[in-house]
Amino acid sequence: MNYRGWVTVISLVLLLALAIFSFLSIFDNSNYSINNYQVLNWEHVEEDGIQESEIVETAGKSGVNLGVKKDTTFIYVEIGEVENLRDRFFLEVENPTFRVVQPYFLGDDGVVVPGAIRGISSGYENNLMQPNPNFEFPDSIGNIIGVIFKIYGKEPLKFRARLNEKSDFRKSLGNKLLFASVYAGIMLALFLYNMILFFMIRDRVYFYYCFYILFICLAQLSLSGHSFYFFLDKNVKLYELSIVGFTAMSSIFVVPFIQLFLKTKAYLPRVNRFFPLIIGSYLLALVLRLLGMVEVSYQITDLNGLIVVIAFVSVGVYVAKTGYRPAVYFLIAWGGFLFGLMIYIFQNLGVVNLGSYGNIPMLVGTAIEAVLLSLALADRINILKREKEEEQHAKLEVLKENERLVREQNVMLEEKVKLRTEELEQTLLNLQNTQTQLVNQEKMASLGQLTAGIAHEINNPINFVSSNISPLKRDMKDMLEILDMYRKKGEDEFTENTKKELNELEEDLEFDYLVEEIGLLLKGMEDGAKRTVEIVKGLRLFSRVDEQDVKKVDIHDGINSTLVLLNNSMGGNIEIKKEYGHLPMVECLAGKINQVFMNIISNAVQALQEKTDNNSKPTIIIRTTSNEDEVQIEIEDNGPGMPIHVRERIFEPFFTTKAVGKGTGLGLSIVYKIIENHHGQLNVVSEENKGTTFIIKLPIYQNVNSNEQ
Structure with missing residues (x-):
């Protein structure tokens, strides 16, 4: 089991013990309430009787609630017939905030005996750290029929008296200290636990919750009177200020905690804008308390408490309907607090008798609230973990989708690049073909012009040669025929010497070879001319490359x-x-x-x-x-x-x-x-x-x- 589990288990065990003690205290019959209260206008008290007093107000069974009084207040309580009153009971005033409380005991014989002075400014050495003033009944008078309490305090005057069994006094005192210690221990453990979570997770909701726990704990301990002895070093002014001060400080942290815990910005954005007004109202109450306007500050604090209860419960119900699980924890926790508050109200109204444990319901309610909210915050870790996993899964899905889109885009881009490349290749090929055609056309045009020019220039002389070869052959043939005729006639007409000279000349000139050679030369000239004509014709045919x-x-x-x-x-x-x-x-x-x-x-x-x-x-x-x-x-x-x-x-x-x-x-x-x-x-x-x-x-x-x- 990890440390969160141990803290949860220990907190639940302590809370269960606190609830059991509280439950048993409801049936504590060792205490007797005093049900008859009268507020007096008493100018002075003498030992031999009451002079010039009158009843200003008769209160009910639940006690006296007169608000803030600047002057000393006198309250008369009727004791009634109680067996062995002096030996069996202490007289307890159930309010630790009075500065001065002094009882005046009335006998059935009219004798008035003043009691000891108690209160936070009386200088009384309270070694037992008992927050509520306690008094013993004097032995100097007969049967005690009532007590007049002289009371002075700066806080709202809420007075109620009780008879406590002497035999159970130390037990009762121990139970009260036990309740306060267990309560403080639970709240301190939750404070440290959530502070550790804050430093681990760095989530502000834990930070706000830590200090909400701290200040709500201090506020409850101030209401029970224990903070005067244990935290505030018996400083009267600090103690009187602490009741409103700690309550206001707790609101400073509880409002942003609720905003983050219930995600009001997401679920109720319009309502979320008004929450800072609650903090401002509590701070106003604190400022008024510092300025001495005690009654107004308490009225604003009480009104703020009512608004907070209604607002937070309404917001919790609305958010819970959306399926947000922490809101269910919040409603249960807030329900525990409201249950303690309701029991506390019933106690003040006299519906429920908790004896000397009247402040226990609020301690139990706030402890239940703190533990359940801590459990909710612990569960929030799981929720955050699950949300983070879902977020990571969603991110992974988004990454996969992005990857898929990127792949598709890559494919599309590759296709586009391929098409563009093909277009560029085709364009390049066209350019190359165009260049080739231009080069070729220029080349062949030049070649055509060259060959056409050569063919034209050669054509005229070769035509002259080829056209003269046939007449030359014909003329040479005629000349050879004439020469042959001369040779035949010369055989008959020339002298022998002439014939001999001609024969010698023919032999020297190789006349027969000359005739044969002339034929060969003429034939060669004719063949060359024909070949040249063919070449010229070829050039003329090939020179048509520029024709379009x-x-x-x-x-x-x-x-x-x-x-x-x-x-x-x-x-x-x-x-x-x-x-x-x-x-x-x-x-x-x-x-x-x-x-x-x-x-x-x-x-x-x-x-x-x-x-x-x-x-x-x-x-x-x-x-x-x-x-x-x-x-x-x-x-x-x-x-x-x-x-x-x-x-x-x-x-x-x-x-x-x-x-x-x-x-x-x-x-x-x-x-x-x-x-x-x-x-x-x-x-x-x-x-x-x-x-x-x-x-x-x-x-x-x-x-x-x-x-x-």
């Missing part, structure tokens, strides 16, 4: 012109096989398609030239086929082929396997874009050491505006 209009083109002419231009780069060691099928005229941009053939065939030539060690017969095969809607061109080489990772990237812009400075990586990217713009398809089939085949499919008809190409 879709025209019907003979695909074979474009392939042939490309081969003519690449003939020199082939070096004569690459065999070209043409497997042409029947192709219709195809609508396309002739220059662009020629560029496709140029890039693919030149790549094939370069691949074959770079890997010649294991290829004794490098070959390029060009096949063409067609169907109703499209033509297909296959350009196949028996070169080294491509690995998979290269084949997957060959159409990417700026990707190249060539050494730095030997390739831009734009050729096949341009080719792919051209075929795509023509609504065609470009595929590649390649394996390492098995060659490469590019398959081009072009629609025969372009059903788009040429400006969109």
Whole structure:
């Protein structure tokens, strides 16, 4: 069991003992109440009788309550017939706050005998620490029929007398001290216990409750008179002030305690704003008490007590209906306090006879309240723990929900980033394609202009040469015929010497060889002229790269012109096989398609030239086929082929396997874009050491505006 459990058990045991003693005291028959009280206006008292006195007021059985009196008050009580009065009883005044109390005993013979002076300012050495004044009956008179009490005090005059059995006096005194000690012990234990909790938990509700317990305990001990002897060092003024002072101080702490304990700010925010007025009212009572306005301060204190009871019980009931468990503890605890208060009121009204234990109900009520509220505060720890666990669980759920939302947001962000990345990649690709197209268009435009210019410049002289070769051959043929005629006629007409000289000249000049050589030279000139014409024609066909209009083109002419231009780069060691099928005229941009053939065939030539060690017969095969809607061109080489990772990237812009400075990586990217713009398809089939085949499919008809190409 932890320390909270031990404190709770000990408090309950002490409280039970206190309740039992209180219950037994109700049936204590060793005390006899005096039921007949009269307030007198008595100017003076003489030993031989009462002079000039009159009855001012006749009080009931519950005693006399005259409020605050500035002057001395005289109260007459009738003793009646009591057997062995002097030997059996003490006379007790049940109020510890009187400054001076002096009895005057009246005999049946009219003799008046003054008794001892008691009270908090009388200077009487009260070694037994008995708060209430006690008196012995004198032996100097006969039968005592009554007592006149001379009373003076600064506090409200509440007077009631009682006969106490002498044989039970010390027992009664011990019980009272026991009650007060147990009560103080319980309250002190609860004070320390809750103060420890405050320092452990740092919850202000424990701080307010600690000092509420302390001051309500001191207030009750002041009402019973014990604080005068045990705490206040018999200081009369402090003691008189303590009754209102301790009560006011307890209110300063009980109001914020109730506010926090019942959470009135949350449950009753409008009512919560008025609670500070209660503190202000109690402080007003304290200030008035300090200023000497005793009766007003007590009236305000009593009114505040009524307001506090009604307000706190109402608030507790309302909050308890909401299901807030500490409010139930509060109502039970406050019910214990109200029960003690009710018994105390019944005692004052004479309904209940508690004998000399008249202040016990309030002690028991406040002790019950303190213990139950301490239990409630202990339970509050469990509630706070549970609320904290629920809060942590809620926070955990919120964290999980936040984590889930973060994951969803991350997924959404990743999707957005992915989409944005794809957009950026597409934009970059478009920019690269645009850049490639611009470079390519500029390049091919320049190349077209260059080739067109070269073709134009070469065309005129080569036309001159090619057109003059045929007349030259014809003229040379005619000249040889004339020369042959001269030779035949000379055989008949020339002299032998002339013939001999001519024969020697022919032999020296090798006339027959000259005739044969002239034929060979003319044939070579004719072949060279024809070859030059073909090259010029190829240049003129290829120079159409800058054309922007879709025209019907003979695909074979474009392939042939490309081969003519690449003939020199082939070096004569690459065999070209043409497997042409029947192709219709195809609508396309002739220059662009020629560029496709140029890039693919030149790549094939370069691949074959770079890997010649294991290829004794490098070959390029060009096949063409067609169907109703499209033509297909296959350009196949028996070169080294491509690995998979290269084949997957060959159409990417700026990707190249060539050494730095030997390739831009734009050729096949341009080719792919051209075929795509023509609504065609470009595929590649390649394996390492098995060659490469590019398959081009072009629609025969372009059903788009040429400006969109």
